[in-house]
Amino acid sequence: MPRAGLTPGRVIAEAAAVADEVGLDKLTLAAVAERCGVSLPSLYKHVHGLDEVRRGISLLAVRELTSTLARAGTGVTGPKSLHALSAAYRDYARAHPGRYAASIVAPAPGDQEHADVGADAVAVIAAALQGYGLDGSSLIHAIRMWRAACHGLVSLEGAGGFGLPESVDRTYGHLIDALDAAFRNLPAADQSPVAGESGPDPGIG
Amino acid sequence: MPRAGLTPGRVIAEAAAVADEVGLDKLTLAAVAERCGVSLPSLYKHVHGLDEVRRGISLLAVRELTSTLARAGTGVTGPKSLHALSAAYRDYARAHPGRYAASIVAPAPGDQEHADVGADAVAVIAAALQGYGLDGSSLIHAIRMWRAACHGLVSLEGAGGFGLPESVDRTYGHLIDALDAAFRNLPAADQSPVAGESGPDPGIG
DNA sequence: AGCTTAAAGCTAATTGGATTAGCCAAGAGA
DNA sequence: TCTCTTGGCTAATCCAATTAGCTTTAAGCT
Numbered sequence: 001m002p003r004a005g006l007t008p009g010r011v012i013a014e015a016a017a018v019a020d021e022v023g024l025d026k027l028t029l030a031a032v033a034e035r036c037g038v039s040l041p042s043l044y045k046h047v048h049g050l051d052e053v054r055r056g057i058s059l060l061a062v063r064e065l066t067s068t069l070a071r072a073g074t075g076v077t078g079p080k081s082l083h084a085l086s087a088a089y090r091d092y093a094r095a096h097p098g099r100y101a102a103s104i105v106a107p108a109p110g111d112q113e114h115a116d117v118g119a120d121a122v123a124v125i126a127a128a129l130q131g132y133g134l135d136g137s138s139l140i141h142a143i144r145m146w147r148a149a150c151h152g153l154v155s156l157e158g159a160g161g162f163g164l165p166e167s168v169d170r171t172y173g174h175l176i177d178a179l180d181a182a183f184r185n186l187p188a189a190d191q192s193p194v195a196g197e198s199g200p201d202p203g204i205g
Numbered sequence: 206m207p208r209a210g211l212t213p214g215r216v217i218a219e220a221a222a223v224a225d226e227v228g229l230d231k232l233t234l235a236a237v238a239e240r241c242g243v244s245l246p247s248l249y250k251h252v253h254g255l256d257e258v259r260r261g262i263s264l265l266a267v268r269e270l271t272s273t274l275a276r277a278g279t280g281v282t283g284p285k286s287l288h289a290l291s292a293a294y295r296d297y298a299r300a301h302p303g304r305y306a307a308s309i310v311a312p313a314p315g316d317q318e319h320a321d322v323g324a325d326a327v328a329v330i331a332a333a334l335q336g337y338g339l340d341g342s343s344l345i346h347a348i349r350m351w352r353a354a355c356h357g358l359v360s361l362e363g364a365g366g367f368g369l370p371e372s373v374d375r376t377y378g379h380l381i382d383a384l385d386a387a388f389r390n391l392p393a394a395d396q397s398p399v400a401g402e403s404g405p406d407p408g409i410g
Numbered sequence: 411a412g413c414t415t416a417a418a419g420c421t422a423a424t425t426g427g428a429t430t431a432g433c434c435a436a437g438a439g440a
Numbered sequence: 441t442c443t444c445t446t447g448g449c450t451a452a453t454c455c456a457a458t459t460a461g462c463t464t465t466a467a468g469c470t
Contacts, residue, residue, distance in 0.1 A: 003418060003465065025230060030456060038419075041458075045418050050457070106365035115368075137371050144358070144367060144376045145383065152357020153349070160311035162349060163320075166342050171349045174387065178350065182383030208436065208447065235427060243448070246429075250447050255428070 004038050008046045011036060012056035019057055019098025027098065029053065054102060059117055061099035066121040068092050073128035079180045085128045086150055086176045093154040100158075104151065132183040142183050149175050209243050213251045216241060217261035224262055224303025232303065234258065259307060264322055266304035271326040273297050278333035284385045290333045291355055291381045298359040305363075309356065337388040347388050354380050 014035045019027045029050055033040040047053050072088035073081055093100040107114030125143050134142050153172055162168050220237045227236070234255055238245040252258050277293035278286055298305040312319030330348050339347050358377055367373050 006418080028456065029458095039421080040456080041421085041460095042419055044458075104361070104364055104366065106368070137375075140369055140371045141376045141379050144361075144371075144373075145380045147366070148357035148361055148376075148380060149354050150357065151361060152353035152355065155360065156309070156349075156353055156356055159309055161309065161352070163311070164345055166345045166349075168349075170342075171346045171353075174346050174391065175350045175353060178383045178387030181386060182379065186379065211447080233427065234429095244450080245427080246431095246450085247448050249429075 004036060004042075006036055006038065006042075006046050008056070011043060011046045012053060012060060015053045016057045016060055016096075016099050016102075019102065020096050021098070024054070024057070024098045024101040027054070027057075054105070055108075055111075055114065057099055057102040058105055059114060061096065061103035062117045062121055064096075064099065065089070065092050065103055066117070066124050069121070069128070070124045073124065078131045079177075081128050081131060082146075082180050082183075083173070083176055085125070086146070086172065089150045090154050090157075090172065093158065097158055100154070104155075129183065132186070134183065134186055138186045142179075142186060145182070146179055149179055209241060209247075211241055211243065211247075211251050213261070216248060216251045217258060217265060220258045221262045221265055221301075221304050221307075224307065225301050226303070229259070229262070229303045229306040232259070232262075259310070260313075260316075260319065262304055262307040263310055264319060266301065266308035267322045267326055269301075269304070270294070270297050270308055271322070271329050274326070274333070275329045278329065283336045284382075286333050286336060287351075287385050287388075288378075288381055290330070291351075291377065294355045295359050295362075295377065298363065302363055305359070309360075334388065337391070339388065339391055343391045347384075347391060350387070351384055354384055 011032065015027065015032045018031045018035060022031070027050075029043055030040050032053070033043050036043070047056070068088050068091075069085055072084045076084050107118060122143060125146065126139060129139065129142055129146070132142065153168075153175060156162060157168055162171075216237065219240045220232065223236045223240060224232045232255075234248055235245050237258070238248050241248070252261070273293050273296075274290055277289045281289050312323060327348060330351065331344060334344065334347055334351070337347065358373075358380060361367060362373055367376075
């Protein structure tokens with residue numbers, strides 16, 4: 001048996017491709033192994049199991065998304081920037097549905113590397129929102145609002161949730177416009193955090 | 206062996222409970238059977254398999270959500286109505302995460318019953334938006350925007366996506382405010398559908 | 411060139427869930 | 441009481457994940 005030249009990274013990349021094809025929920029190591037030209041148990045020489053593969057796809061996806069967003073956000077400002085960012089986000093999700101789904105799962109408690117790539121992504125979004133002059137809690141709220149709106153639309157769209165013939169592009173445009181308007185009216189610095197609501201993993205929005 | 210008195214509805218209800226406890230993705234017929242006090246294969250006398258059970262949970266969830274929203278929307282108007290509807294939506298999702306996840310999956314092509322309950326839900330939302338005086342495409346866009354925003358926030362929240370201590374309640378409030386403002390400025394009747402974008406299952410947003 | 415050894419394959423075996431087949435008892439109705 | 445449908449059970453099959461243990465590759469030294 002000649003060696004296949006596998007590496008953990010290669011396995012994750014093939015797994016990401018499988019996830020994009022069949023959906024993250026239907027991702028199977030059997031399919032990944034076949035794609036790698038190797039028996040299923042052989043994968044275990046490179047990755048520890050399905051959970052680790054899913055985490056790997058998540059890291060990959062968040063990194064890709066971050067650099068895509070960063071590229072989309074450079075050179076434009078104001079509402080233009082917001083629309084550019086949002087378009088890039090949706091494009092990525094449509095081009096890589098499996099990876100995108102993986103990108104949404106939160107880091108496990110204590111997974112610093114995963115938390116860090118998430119923080120990088122948030123930083124890129126924060127940079128794109130610079131023009132609104134938000135900071136502190138207002139900036140956090142704005143980032144959350146943007147993520148929620150984009151993720152909601154993109155995930156409903158991906159689930160086939162928009163059956164009517166109206167243009168989803170246009171819906172998306174209206175939604176981003178709504179955020180743009182709202183961001184202009186957010187207080188420059190919102191109230192401080194509310195007590196008793198500390199989350200499990202600070203650093204990710 | 207005394208009879209357990211099972212019915213398809215009872216099986217679905219127990220399955221929904223399991224899904225709420227362990228997550229829709231980890232729902233297993235084995236767990237449902239145990240909860241029903243019956244062997245796994247016995248379930249097949251009442252339902253045809255896991256897929257049908259998932260569909261059943263989806264129908265149940267959409268119906269419950271619809272009546273919850275309808276109740277929340279009665280008696281209030283304007284921005285109050287929007288906030289009431291949105292709060293009810295989020296409360297349902299937090300109280301029943303498994304069902305909520307099931308409620309999002311789109312009907313299979315040709316599944317008229319499923320499409321119908323979806324249409325009922327949309328009608329309830331449309332009714333709550335009455336005060337904005339939208340119709341035609343604008344109304345569709347508004348409903349989509351609201352669904353996207355609520356689903357996005359609720360699903361990121363459920364995934365543990367908001368780690369920072371800022372109040373998610375407040376984020377949600379800002380988001381709904383943003384929609385309220387946007388709905389006031391939507392054209393009373395937006396442009397007609399864009400050609401070449403017909404979806405698979407008209408009738409669901 | 412030849413030796414040593416970790417890494418990377420493989421097959422076999424186990425576990426757990428879904429599904430199907432086929433047997434048997436419960437209990438409703440003639 | 442007899443009958444027949446219904447609902448429950450066990451046994452068996454399939455598929456994916458995971459673990460154990462064996463073997464070969466090929467890289468690094470003499």
